[in-house]
Amino acid sequence: MKLGLGLYRHMLTRENFQFARQAGATHIVAHLVDYFKGGEGQAGDQPTGTDRGWGLAGDPNQLWSLEELTTLRRGVESAGLTLEAIENFDPAHWYDVLLDGPKKQAQLENLKTLIRRLGQAGIPVMGYNFSLAGVAGRVRGPFARGGAESVGMDGPYDLPMTRGMVWNMVYDPAAPAGPEPSATPEQLWQRLADFLGALTPVAEEAGVKLAAHPDDPPVPFIRGQPRLVYQPHYYQRLLDLSPSPANTLEFCIGSLAEMTEGNIYETVDTYSRQGRLGYVHFRNVHGRAPHYRETFIDDGDVDMMRVLHILKRNGYDGVLIPDHTPQLACAAPWHAGMAYALGYMRAALKVLEA
Numbered sequence: 001m002k003l004g005l006g007l008y009r010h011m012l013t014r015e016n017f018q019f020a021r022q023a024g025a026t027h028i029v030a031h032l033v034d035y036f037k038g039g040e041g042q043a044g045d046q047p048t049g050t051d052r053g054w055g056l057a058g059d060p061n062q063l064w065s066l067e068e069l070t071t072l073r074r075g076v077e078s079a080g081l082t083l084e085a086i087e088n089f090d091p092a093h094w095y096d097v098l099l100d101g102p103k104k105q106a107q108l109e110n111l112k113t114l115i116r117r118l119g120q121a122g123i124p125v126m127g128y129n130f131s132l133a134g135v136a137g138r139v140r141g142p143f144a145r146g147g148a149e150s151v152g153m154d155g156p157y158d159l160p161m162t163r164g165m166v167w168n169m170v171y172d173p174a175a176p177a178g179p180e181p182s183a184t185p186e187q188l189w190q191r192l193a194d195f196l197g198a199l200t201p202v203a204e205e206a207g208v209k210l211a212a213h214p215d216d217p218p219v220p221f222i223r224g225q226p227r228l229v230y231q232p233h234y235y236q237r238l239l240d241l242s243p244s245p246a247n248t249l250e251f252c253i254g255s256l257a258e259m260t261e262g263n264i265y266e267t268v269d270t271y272s273r274q275g276r277l278g279y280v281h282f283r284n285v286h287g288r289a290p291h292y293r294e295t296f297i298d299d300g301d302v303d304m305m306r307v308l309h310i311l312k313r314n315g316y317d318g319v320l321i322p323d324h325t326p327q328l329a330c331a332a333p334w335h336a337g338m339a340y341a342l343g344y345m346r347a348a349l350k351v352l353e354a
């Protein structure tokens, strides 16, 4: 297995690539969506989501260019690292794919273009989260060991999602007021099937894997909208929608462990056995939705070493990245949190190899 680091858009700098390399990572997962533009997020922060979400989505008419993607890959490589994946589409590029709106077909074409460009740029994985409300409804506080700031959930979150929003961002600031009408779970599954049907052939041809994140937080409904993968068995339904090798999982141990059903070790075994993991979010947690706290990697309910043993036994050879992590009390809270997680993971992988 390989050790990677995820970096938000504003962190895609030479210095942070060096930081990743110095902390023992060999791979980078890059976010190209600016989650914090015009919103309430803070630099270096893991956004929690509020009424208007993280902020404004990008420009619907401005797709990531081949040049932009290639420049990013070269920048990562010049620091001695490999660019493994892009994580998350911009809501501006696919809101009507999620909402089944009038621009759906045009936006599916946009996504095909993006996947082809990833392939041309030599980026092998595209992580996505097929979610209407996105990451919403979490709380933040000194929840982790020693009072480290972390996120969690304190019960259901039912504030309706307003029109002009999707995926916890605003794609149309001029949308009429009022809540977005609720989809049904079956409608949402059909939209996912349409997405996979359109995208997987293109992804296969481009040599790119699509990798689906489970719902974060994993609850059946949030902000009046249904969720897809909020119990472990729904991942199987997602895989069974398309047998394509391009239909893979962005396998988030934390979100899976937060689910009310299932046993995390059986879940890891079931899915890694099928050889369909795109990459892994390696995160620990205490509690289950809708009442849980994200913890330090060594301090939650999950025996992370046992997870690694199962992944190894089933032949998983891909990338693991720390997911969000509690922030350490110091001048560089995010970096210290990541360095802590990376050091733990590197040691765990050494033990595993020994």
Ligand SMILES: [Mn+2]
Residues within 6 Å of the ligand: 213, 216, 252, 253, 254, 255, 281, 323
């Ligand atoms: Mn995750």
